[in-house]
Amino acid sequence: MVITPKNPSESNREYAFRTISENIISLDIEPGSMIGEQEIATMLGLSRTPVHEALLELSKSKIVDILPQKGCLVSMIDSELIREARFLRITVETALVEDACELAKEEDLRLLEDNLELQEFYLVKDPLKLLTLDNEFHEIIYRICNKMQCHYMVSLMSMHFDRVRSLSLHSVKDLKIVSDHRAIFEAIKKKDPAAARAAFQKHMARFELDWNIISREYKKYIAEPSH
Amino acid sequence: MVITPKNPSESNREYAFRTISENIISLDIEPGSMIGEQEIATMLGLSRTPVHEALLELSKSKIVDILPQKGCLVSMIDSELIREARFLRITVETALVEDACELAKEEDLRLLEDNLELQEFYLVKDPLKLLTLDNEFHEIIYRICNKMQCHYMVSLMSMHFDRVRSLSLHSVKDLKIVSDHRAIFEAIKKKDPAAARAAFQKHMARFELDWNIISREYKKYIAEPSH
DNA sequence: TGCAAGTTACTTGTATGCTAGTAGGAAGTA
DNA sequence: TACTTCCTACTAGCATACAAGTAACTTGCA
DSSP states (O other), X not given: OOOOOOOTTXXXXXXXXHHHHHHHHTTSSOTTOEEOHHHHHHHHTOOHHHHHHHHHHHHHTTSEEEETTTEEEEOOBOHHHHHHHHHHHHHHHHHHHHHHHHHOOHHHHHHHHHHHHXXXXXXXXXXXXXXXXXXXXXXXXXXHTTOHHHHHXXXXXXXXXXXXXXXXXXXXXXXXXXXXXXXXXXXXXXTOXXXXXXXXXXXXXXXXXXXXXXXXXXXXXXXXXXX | OOOOOOOTTSOHHHHHHHXXXXXXXXXXXXXXXXXXXHHHHHHHTOOHHHHHHHHHHHHHTTSEEEETTTEEEEOOBOXXXXXXXXXXXXXXXXXXXXXXXXXXXXXXXXXXXHHHHHHHHHTTTOHHHHHHHHHHHHHHHHHHTTOHHHHHHHHHHHHHHHHHHHHTTTSTHHHHHHHHHHHXXXXXXXXXXXXXXXXXXXXXXXHHHHHHHHHHHTXXXXXXXXX
């Protein structure tokens, strides 16, 4: 478990939530492992209460599963939940990029472009940073469309998604992701909804290929189909 | 505040969450009013802890606003959040009803039809029951498409929406809502995605009219635009 | 050896107590 | 009257204590 210092502006509960989330997404906490409230509380120098509340929030997206009187299970990578997270993102964000063509102001375009330049800069240097920038790029689009509450809901579910992306860093595909983002940006800039939609859907389609490879390579992390 | 008995299968936290939610949606707790953890805990016969956790969850959808060291503010009816909730539902469920045309089995169609018959039965008798049935109708569609996690996320946000619907019960429009549902059902039954999509969008469009009336009639409950 | 009952250690759920921060009113001052 | 300062009452955040349930181990018996 990787522990970063507590940001002074965040509450203990937020600190616990952020730390646990980051470690689950980065796979520093392994899928399928059990984590105890006390254990984490001690590591973070907190009491159980804020840790308990953080785990409660995480359990809402099913990224952890609280088993009462037993413990807290970090969920296995679950293709059904990933499918849902992906469905939600594709559906919502396809609509958003179209709207963004109308709504984006000069200032918004500048934010997107700054983000893109950072993506290009970190492309070879720091793939993990790239994942953060990727998420920020999408967040800017939510902000352009005044849909930040939707963004919160979608990103909670996207954790399932992000965890798989952590497994496929450092790959050639990163290069394509950044150029996808640029294509989406250009379409918004040109106020071309159809092009934006097409670029976005091409972008999200890449994941399907990843998943086929990863689901073979990391079987130990993948949940059995339930039925 | 209306208090129903605790269901034996639910935890104290779930009981608190359900009770508070119901009272906010039904407007038995007024928009803009302050509620204290202790106050609610006493009313429900619980300690502050499960109430605190319930309020925390509600605050994630911004239906309440926790002001640290001050209290918990039940949010005013906020047209921006309603717009977001509505956007999310329309976007997601439009995609779902199309998919449902392929995925719905005989058994699913029976569930939908049973629900519809109840809607028609309660149409004149109990408009509040109708709201519950309405939500259940939509939930069945999520279930048909195996998108229950999405359903959880969307329904959290839909509370903003449901609260406004509570204000417009007993109106002639109820009749149209039920016939809308039947149109959606028939389209799914005939496996006609285009018809399902059209029927659903017609259904959701009704809200716009409601909102215009209600926002004039209940000004005391409506938040000022922030800017 | 194999199995069953009892015990113990450990888990989360919940209650309670303490801390720190807010708001509003009382009292004092010009 | 108008303003400032202090005090009191109240809030949620958090720590801690206890309750209740689980699971694994130990013990005893056949």
